Every structure is written in C-alpha cells, then in structure tokens.
Amino acid sequence: MNMLQLKQQIIDYSKEIGIDKIGFASASPFIELKDRLYQQQELNYQSGFEEPDIKKRTTPELLVPKARSIIAIALAYPSKMKDAPRSTKSERRGIFCRASWGRDYHDVLREKLKLLEEFVQGMVPDVMTKSMVDTGELSDRAVAERAGIGWSAKNCSIITPEFGSYVYLGEIVTNLPLEPDSPIEDRCGTCNKCVEACPTDALVTGGQLNSNRCIAFLTQTKGMLAEEFRDKLGNRLYGCDTCQTVCPENKGKDLHLHPEMEPDPEVAKPLLKPLLTISNRDFKETYGHVSGSWRGKKPIQRNAIIALAHFKDETAVPDLLNLLKDDPRPVIRGTAAWALAKIAPARIEEKLQEATVKETDEEVLLELEKALARLEQ
Incomplete structure (x- = not known):
C-alpha cells in the first residue's frame, strides 16, 4: 500500500x-x-x-x-463561557477549569x-x-x-x-510506517508571563513544573490541603487556568467547534453552599459527565469550603458549623474549622472550643488548635 x-x-x-x-x-x-x-x-x-x-x-x-x-x-x-452566572455576596460561586467544561x-x-x-x-x-x-x-x-x-x-x-x-x-x-511531520518552532521567546503569574510558583522555570505545587494537581488531592496553598486556591474547585489565560498566544482564542464541549454554566460555575451537602447521587447526576468529577465529591467539597473562606462568606457560617459538628470525614471537619476562623474570627471562638472537646481525630484537632491560636493573635 x-x-x-x-x-x-x-x-x-x-x-x-x-x-x-x-x-x-x-x-x-x-x-x-x-x-x-x-x-x-x-x-x-x-x-x-x-x-x-x-x-x-x-x-x-x-x-x-x-x-x-x-x-x-x-x-x-x-475558553469563554456564554451566559456565565455572576457570583453575588449571598450566593458565591466556584469555578471548574476550562478543560473540565x-x-x-x-x-x-x-x-x-x-x-x-x-x-x-x-x-x-x-x-x-x-x-x-x-x-x-x-x-x-x-x-x-x-x-x-x-x-x-x-x-x-x-x-x-x-x-x-x-x-x-x-x-x-x-506499526505503519507513515511519513512524519515536522515539529513547529518554539515561539515563546523571551516571554515569561506564565512563570511569573503562577500562584504557587509551581512553574520552577519555563517548561519545568513541580506538580506537587500546581493548583491543578492540588485541587484533585483528597487529603487536608497544606495551609500555604489554601489562600492561593481562590474559588477554584477543580484545575487552574492562570498559566493559560495570561499567555499572549491565547489572546482572542475561543473556539466553539464541538457542542458536547459547551459548558452548562450552573455546572462549570456552581453555587458553593449547595456543594457542601450534596449527596453522592446528586453529585454523580450533576457532575458525573465532566472530567472534574473523577476523584469524587470530597475534593470538590473541600475546595468549596476554602472558596467560601476566600470570599469571607458569613452566610455560610451555619453550614460550616454543621460540617464541623456532624460530617464524618476528618478532611471536611478540619477544613471547616480553618474556614470558620477565617470568615468569622470575632464570633466563632466558643464554637471551635466546643468542637475541640468533642473531636477525636488528631489532624482535625491540630486544625482546631491552629484556628484558635490565630484568633488569639
């Protein structure tokens, strides 16, 4: 042939x-x-x-x-969402990265x-x-x-x-011997915007990534997120687009070629508080078709808690207190403790003290102790 x-x-x-x-x-x-x-x-x-x-x-x-x-x-x-819903003071929203739309x-x-x-x-x-x-x-x-x-x-x-x-x-x-094409010349040149913009300095240098510091990776982990990264997360629920959105080569690039890749705005930019108590069944029905669901709901919920702290959303305090008191997962309880201290430091100390008395998980206890220590500063 x-x-x-x-x-x-x-x-x-x-x-x-x-x-x-x-x-x-x-x-x-x-x-x-x-x-x-x-x-x-x-x-x-x-x-x-x-x-x-x-x-x-x-x-x-x-x-x-x-x-x-x-x-x-x-x-x-x-790269752009049509009819994207707005985040308001009482109804804050998170965001999935574009690759999960x-x-x-x-x-x-x-x-x-x-x-x-x-x-x-x-x-x-x-x-x-x-x-x-x-x-x-x-x-x-x-x-x-x-x-x-x-x-x-x-x-x-x-x-x-x-x-x-x-x-x-x-x-x-x-195993077919098809004629190879030629590589394209690198056009990054002296531009270093992506390296400079990386929120966690995960881009060590151009072309070298420390994946363990990359927000796209961190949002997918299931454990307690290291404290140094929490404030960097913003309202990201899954993935990170910063190094792409600052790239001059991406300016004006927005392709809508495949209907199946179009985002549902309520899924790609969802309300945060409903995520805190979403059932496994509802999570699967709502988010199961997107790539950002592959690790299950726990990382998304942890990230939603961090996002609410980022917004200092006081309307979320009752929901977070319920998580701290009743959620069976230490990661969720510990993250809720941290978030409560960030959102309502003037009125949350007593609740954190009560939680400390009842808590048995060492990692959560550590989060509670650190939260209380910050309140005393």
Whole structure:
C-alpha cells in the first residue's frame, strides 16, 4: 500500500469526524523526555498520577510491537463561557477549569480515536494500533510536539498556532510506517508571563513544573490541603487556568467547534453552599459527565469550603458549623474549622472550643488548635 496516499486518507477522514488537527510522528524512543522524566523523579516533581514506568512512557515499541509511527490528534475547546452566572455576596460561586467544561474530554477523544483506528484497520486489516488519552503511558505533549501539532510551551502546555493551548490531545501508536511531520518552532521567546503569574510558583522555570505545587494537581488531592496553598486556591474547585489565560498566544482564542464541549454554566460555575451537602447521587447526576468529577465529591467539597473562606462568606457560617459538628470525614471537619476562623474570627471562638472537646481525630484537632491560636493573635 502507498503510505503517502494512506496518510492523506487518514487526514481527510479525521476532518470528516471532527478532529481539529492531526499530525504524524516517528515512534522512535523519546530520549530527551526520558532524561527529563528521570530528573523530575529525582526532584520529586511528579504528581503520582502518571504512568510510573518511565521506559513505557518513552518507548512506543513497548506498547505496540515494531511500532513505526504515532498519529497525534487535537480537539479545540472553548475558553469563554456564554451566559456565565455572576457570583453575588449571598450566593458565591466556584469555578471548574476550562478543560473540565462540557462532557469529559477523555470520552470525547476516545470516541474520535476509536473511529480513526477503525478506519485505519479497514484500510489495512492486519495493522496494529493502540490509542490513548491523558491517562495512557505516553506523554501526550511530547507526542504532539514531535508530530507538529504545536510547540511545548513554558507553561508546560502544547500551544497550537490555530487554537492556542486550549486543546485536548490524544494519539494512536501503530506499526505503519507513515511519513512524519515536522515539529513547529518554539515561539515563546523571551516571554515569561506564565512563570511569573503562577500562584504557587509551581512553574520552577519555563517548561519545568513541580506538580506537587500546581493548583491543578492540588485541587484533585483528597487529603487536608497544606495551609500555604489554601489562600492561593481562590474559588477554584477543580484545575487552574492562570498559566493559560495570561499567555499572549491565547489572546482572542475561543473556539466553539464541538457542542458536547459547551459548558452548562450552573455546572462549570456552581453555587458553593449547595456543594457542601450534596449527596453522592446528586453529585454523580450533576457532575458525573465532566472530567472534574473523577476523584469524587470530597475534593470538590473541600475546595468549596476554602472558596467560601476566600470570599469571607458569613452566610455560610451555619453550614460550616454543621460540617464541623456532624460530617464524618476528618478532611471536611478540619477544613471547616480553618474556614470558620477565617470568615468569622470575632464570633466563632466558643464554637471551635466546643468542637475541640468533642473531636477525636488528631489532624482535625491540630486544625482546631491552629484556628484558635490565630484568633488569639
């Protein structure tokens, strides 16, 4: 079969099924990435969500025997919300990052990749393929960079000339010898806005991220959030867009190409107080279709408590007192104690003292002690 012809047929079909950009890369090992990943590991900059086997992350042939090529795809998502509800003094709202607007992108991209795989298999019946999105072994960003989808930017995102960094990435590893595309030249230049704007200094330097300090990672953790990060969280419930919104390459980029990626404003920017007592069933029904729900409701609820403290929302005090008194989860009780001291320091000491008498969890007791100590200052 003529591989040049097949490549063009794949490109044409990708447009038919709504893939916004496609590129082709060699499946040779990612040597430079391998070195960087070992360095990240040594510095303890990894989040723990990644594939732990660095060889698998950098050697496509371990995933598909005799791998020759990787087909990379990108789908653009919106950066602006239509009819976004406003946060008011009595009805404060949180925010999900743009990558968690609309239907879970993992599902959307997997469907596109499956169609693309089936098309290739129809053309070459004995072809070998393996597709992945985000949670697969390979680095989506490294593949996209090699395939010419975009350049790897200082904010650790892929920036495309057409869509900025507001793109979801996925890839298919195959044993077909498809002609690779050329990488795009890095256009970040001397711009350092993303590094300077990072709320927690997680961008150590351009292109190097300490994931353990990144708000996008921190919002997904399930334990007590370290105190140094709480005031940095603002009203973020899941993810962080700061390093993207300050990027000059993203100015004016707002693509509404896929109806399934359009956000429901009440889901993407929800009221905070109802989140505090939402049931598992209601959480799943309301938020289960978005990528930000994958860790369950507890991290979202913890972040909602922190957001209410950020707003110093006194109308939330009764709800927070109920959590401190009755919630079975130490993380929620401890975070509520911290938030109450932030919101109503002049009138909350007695309630915190009462909670200290009844509390048995050491981590919550520590939060109560620290909250009371701050009130005495």
